Amino acid sequence: MEKVTFTIDGRQVSVAKGTTVLQAAIEHGIQIPYYCYHPGLGVDGSCRVCLVKIEKMPKLQVSCSVVATEGMVVDTRSPEVVEARAGVFEFLLINHPLDCPVCDKGGECPLQDFSYAFGRKESRMEFPRRTFDGEGVRADVDFGPTLMLNRNRCIMCTRCARFMRDVAGDEQIGIIDRGYGSEIATFREEGVHSVLSGNLMDVCPVGAITTRDYRFKSRPWDNPNAVDTICTGCEKGCNITVWIKAKPEWAKGSQLARITPRYNADVNQYWMCDIGRFGYHWVEGAERLSAPLVRKADGALEATTWDAALKALADRLGRADWGGVRFALSAHASHEEMFALGRLAMALVGDAAQSSIGVGWNVSAKPQAGATRFTVPDVDAPNVGGARAFGLVEGERPTPTVASLRAEVEAGRVKALYVLDPGPAGAIGDLSWAVAARKDGRLPLLIAQGPVATDVTRAADIVLPGCAWVEKDASYANMQGRLQAASQGILPPGDARDDWRILADVAAALGVPLGYDSAHEVRQAIAATLGSEPAVAGIAALEFRRPAPAATWLQASNPMERLKWDFLFQDVLPLKFENTRDPGHRAGEKT
Amino acid sequence: MRLPEPVLTPHVKKPHGHTLEHYLQTGGYQALRKALALTPDQVIEQVKQSGLRGRGGAGFPTGMKWGFVPKDSPKPKYLCVNADESEPGTFKDHVLMERNPHLLFEGCVIACRSIGAKVAYIYIRGEFYHVQRVLEAELEKARAAGYVGKNILGSGVDCDIWVHRGAGAYEAGEESALLESLEGKRAQPRLRPPFPAVVGLYGCPTIINNVETICNVPVIFDRGAEWFASIGPEKNTGPKLYCISGHVARPGVYETSMDVTLRELIYDYAGGIPGGRALKAVIPGGSSVNVLTPEALDAQASFDGLVKAGSMLGSAAIMVMDETTDMVWAATNLIHFYKHESCGKCTPCREGSDWMHKVLQKILRGEGSMRDIDLLLGIANNIGGKTLCPFGDAEIAPVVGMLQHFRGEFEHYVREGRSLVPLAPWRAREPAGAHAH
Numbered sequence A: 001m002e003k004v005t006f007t008i009d010g011r012q013v014s015v016a017k018g019t020t021v022l023q024a025a026i027e028h029g030i031q032i033p034y035y036c037y038h039p040g041l042g043v044d045g046s047c048r049v050c051l052v053k054i055e056k057m058p059k060l061q062v063s064c065s066v067v068a069t070e071g072m073v074v075d076t077r078s079p080e081v082v083e084a085r086a087g088v089f090e091f092l093l094i095n096h097p098l099d100c101p102v103c104d105k106g107g108e109c110p111l112q113d114f115s116y117a118f119g120r121k122e123s124r125m126e127f128p129r130r131t132f133d134g135e136g137v138r139a140d141v142d143f144g145p146t147l148m149l150n151r152n153r154c155i156m157c158t159r160c161a162r163f164m165r166d167v168a169g170d171e172q173i174g175i176i177d178r179g180y181g182s183e184i185a186t187f188r189e190e191g192v193h194s195v196l197s198g199n200l201m202d203v204c205p206v207g208a209i210t211t212r213d214y215r216f217k218s219r220p221w222d223n224p225n226a227v228d229t230i231c232t233g234c235e236k237g238c239n240i241t242v243w244i245k246a247k248p249e250w251a252k253g254s255q256l257a258r259i260t261p262r263y264n265a266d267v268n269q270y271w272m273c274d275i276g277r278f279g280y281h282w283v284e285g286a287e288r289l290s291a292p293l294v295r296k297a298d299g300a301l302e303a304t305t306w307d308a309a310l311k312a313l314a315d316r317l318g319r320a321d322w323g324g325v326r327f328a329l330s331a332h333a334s335h336e337e338m339f340a341l342g343r344l345a346m347a348l349v350g351d352a353a354q355s356s357i358g359v360g361w362n363v364s365a366k367p368q369a370g371a372t373r374f375t376v377p378d379v380d381a382p383n384v385g386g387a388r389a390f391g392l393v394e395g396e397r398p399t400p401t402v403a404s405l406r407a408e409v410e411a412g413r414v415k416a417l418y419v420l421d422p423g424p425a426g427a428i429g430d431l432s433w434a435v436a437a438r439k440d441g442r443l444p445l446l447i448a449q450g451p452v453a454t455d456v457t458r459a460a461d462i463v464l465p466g467c468a469w470v471e472k473d474a475s476y477a478n479m480q481g482r483l484q485a486a487s488q489g490i491l492p493p494g495d496a497r498d499d500w501r502i503l504a505d506v507a508a509a510l511g512v513p514l515g516y517d518s519a520h521e522v523r524q525a526i527a528a529t530l531g532s533e534p535a536v537a538g539i540a541a542l543e544f545r546r547p548a549p550a551a552t553w554l555q556a557s558n559p560m561e562r563l564k565w566d567f568l569f570q571d572v573l574p575l576k577f578e579n580t581r582d583p584g585h586r587a588g589e590k591t
Numbered sequence B: 001m002r003l004p005e006p007v008l009t010p011h012v013k014k015p016h017g018h019t020l021e022h023y024l025q026t027g028g029y030q031a032l033r034k035a036l037a038l039t040p041d042q043v044i045e046q047v048k049q050s051g052l053r054g055r056g057g058a059g060f061p062t063g064m065k066w067g068f069v070p071k072d073s074p075k076p077k078y079l080c081v082n083a084d085e086s087e088p089g090t091f092k093d094h095v096l097m098e099r100n101p102h103l104l105f106e107g108c109v110i111a112c113r114s115i116g117a118k119v120a121y122i123y124i125r126g127e128f129y130h131v132q133r134v135l136e137a138e139l140e141k142a143r144a145a146g147y148v149g150k151n152i153l154g155s156g157v158d159c160d161i162w163v164h165r166g167a168g169a170y171e172a173g174e175e176s177a178l179l180e181s182l183e184g185k186r187a188q189p190r191l192r193p194p195f196p197a198v199v200g201l202y203g204c205p206t207i208i209n210n211v212e213t214i215c216n217v218p219v220i221f222d223r224g225a226e227w228f229a230s231i232g233p234e235k236n237t238g239p240k241l242y243c244i245s246g247h248v249a250r251p252g253v254y255e256t257s258m259d260v261t262l263r264e265l266i267y268d269y270a271g272g273i274p275g276g277r278a279l280k281a282v283i284p285g286g287s288s289v290n291v292l293t294p295e296a297l298d299a300q301a302s303f304d305g306l307v308k309a310g311s312m313l314g315s316a317a318i319m320v321m322d323e324t325t326d327m328v329w330a331a332t333n334l335i336h337f338y339k340h341e342s343c344g345k346c347t348p349c350r351e352g353s354d355w356m357h358k359v360l361q362k363i364l365r366g367e368g369s370m371r372d373i374d375l376l377l378g379i380a381n382n383i384g385g386k387t388l389c390p391f392g393d394a395e396i397a398p399v400v401g402m403l404q405h406f407r408g409e410f411e412h413y414v415r416e417g418r419s420l421v422p423l424a425p426w427r428a429r430e431p432a433g434a435h436a437h
């Protein structure tokens, strides 16, 4: 790669040819504020806060729009720059409501942070501020089913409009009126209706666009832990950060604060869809199972201990019936779970193990514009790739295996159906036929493993509570065949167990132990058996994250932004304006 | 040499002066024949030799601009005629379009051929319904007569012309905003580079020229580049239209050459200031340039002459203000225009124009303080040179000029709460500040 070397603030920096001065500064931890630029949305040149002085150029330049050239000399801290930049910040704030104490962005707001670092100490504005829809939080108006809009806070960076135009490919956001009266708007105030709408909150550098889901819910400093993981909503496998509350007792015990996308150049860039972002509430919902259940003689399901449940299972599943056991497996199951289930099937069914497992998932078309640059796939399960690698699925659709399973059950040829459904409810596809068969007795035994109560668990004889995806370390292969790690962020409720372990426990209770003591050992076994499959290659060395405290809790949606957080929160001395007037005192330097 | 007779506007007062028949009777479309006999490069060379500079405001050499179009680009190329004419005090282009449309069409065809364009768009300002009607009617005739369209005059050259009326925005006259508007988007400027000559309309190489600039092109081929270059002072050649307005006896459009001085324009051409009142200030280039005081009256009203005098020729709109003018009110009125027309894309202009307007209104109401005067300069300083397009510099130029030259009037407002000059009768009847919008 061709490089250019140039100087910023007396520092030599080398960057790839074609890099802008702003990108180079961000990469090298040199502070230049920016709003309209976003690495995923490109350059707009409209906010004008990224001003720098470049030698041999008469006027100050916006660094986002200047490509670095060999030998260029850039100054971001000369009095001229500091003063001009402070001037732009003054403009940005003269009409801003400064309602930070009630604004959801407070604490992670680039307007707050950059203004503090680069803005003037006081405002010279004495006139009433511009208001659009009212004052204070009353100015929050509906912006579609997922979002709220507060136009008073908007700084007109147009990131939102450009996101919809360039990424969603669906220009729902526009600007009406012009000049001082410009406002962000949608046609007939219909708001944003997009499966990508949540990203607008991420790109908005102020609290103008907020999500209803996170509204008034918490402050970033109330979520000191966040875990970098992946979304398992569909086969895309977006890289995400799950934010965890420090004080769940303040929120009726719930620990999950929100989910934001995490930059991965090859998978999801800076974005994620709303299904993954907002669809996490089931994890801490009322339907969660926290103890094993066994159906008693009077027909009622009763909570019990693992020992009792496993013993009941062993009692009900006599060795003679093993050959008649069949498995319904959700494509939400991880590699570890699929592999352990496969081992269990081999122990019970023997050579016909592979055909004893039917894999189910849902397929749904998402309403997206044809021009979108971020396609949410139709397959609503994270690990069809894994099922394929393990030889459990051949085509693109779940139908064939599930259909033959169903035929067998309905014909009364199945002794026991073992359902492994790691949630969310319904994700395994239609199993009403199994419920019906159990009720009318054609299916003598129904065993359900999974984290949530469903029609299947309600009809089951034995229910084994598993984990939701954020409660376990597990691996998946996305639609690209890319192996990815989903890391544990929170503990499962009550007695719920990691799903691979449940399978191992079941096997042990039946007297055919699988021989694994940890998920890592399962992964080693996968590597040993299937190591050459691209979907699992490297699985034994997969690294899992842990919720990371303080230092990195401000994990914004991409590394460039994150870098910004990292250096802004190191208590930098504000580059205050008057410092520059004091000879011998360069702004921002410790004295 | 002073322009001996009008060449752009000789027939504008005749009732049928704008028709194709009249144009042909008076030697129209002959320049086109001459230009078609040359190669495109020769045409550009002639335009360079003539010394023609753009009449849209910046005075950029036209031949040089045409030369920027990449010859090897496989993309279509476009000519856009900037007929947005929204600069306050400017009213010359619509005279050319309404009263001499074929001169513009002839210029378009010559320009298109030389840059390799097959299509020209005339982007006219939103309010110009009547101009649109005239242009389209005459265009139809020119097409039927074979001066515009396919295989022009049997030369094998194709060039069609389309008239597009904008939605009425001053900023749409800024060349890149014009392109956006023509593409059907908001009239907001683009970031440059790339410049339109390389990436312009629909991403294709595009030349944008003012109406008057293009109207000068046939003149070059009619009378010869040498003749053209001999008119007016060196580097400021050719016929020039001036729009004189304000406190003059005969406001209007005057055609002469750029060796003329401001004094001649105001006192000879426009008949001086009525009632024998004294001149107070002149804005010589449309509202977007610095204001001049009577000391500058002998400055040459040329691109270079007015820069030397501390201002700019701009759109050659000479706005004359006599001693009865309240400069604070004038400044407020101008900034109101800019506040209203700011496209809102970039921060300093969007926020600063309104703020300056509010501060000026406050002074005008008699509620200002001395600090407000410095604040105005401070805000202007934070806008100047920091905006995305030249609008920012344009909006502060007249206000800063007025503050520099007439600070005493602003201070008088602050101290006394009223104007230094007696209020014009129509303002005296209104409550303070009512006309400052």
Ligand SMILES: Cc1cc2nc3c(=O)[nH]c(=O)nc-3n(C[C@H](O)[C@H](O)[C@H](O)COP(=O)(O)O)c2cc1C
Binding pocket: B053, B054, B055, B056, B057, B058, B059, B060, B062, B065, B082, B083, B084, B085, B086, B087, B170, B171, B172, B173, B174, B175, B176, B208, B209, B210, B211, B213, B214, B389, B390, B391, B394
């Ligand atoms: C805010 C703004 C408004 C402008 N309005 C006009 C206009 O109405 N007509 C015009 O010809 N040029 C206008 N210009 C200048 C154009 O951007 C451009 O320079 C000009 O059309 C080039 O033509 P020329 O080379 O023939 O002068 C404007 C520029 C700015 C910054």
Ligand code: SF4
Binding pocket: A153, A154, A155, A156, A157, A158, A159, A160, A161, A184, A203, A204, A205, A206, A208, A209
């Ligand atoms: S709503 Fe947010 S993202 Fe959209 S223009 Fe305003 S500040 Fe920018």
Ligand code: SF4
Binding pocket: B171, B189, B341, B342, B343, B344, B345, B346, B347, B349, B350, B387, B388, B389, B390, B391, B392
């Ligand atoms: S200076 Fe900025 S806001 Fe003003 S017209 Fe130009 S781009 Fe628009």
Ligand code: FES
Binding pocket: A033, A034, A035, A036, A037, A044, A045, A046, A047, A048, A049, A050, A062, A063, A064, A065
């Ligand atoms: S980031 Fe450079 S102008 Fe907005």
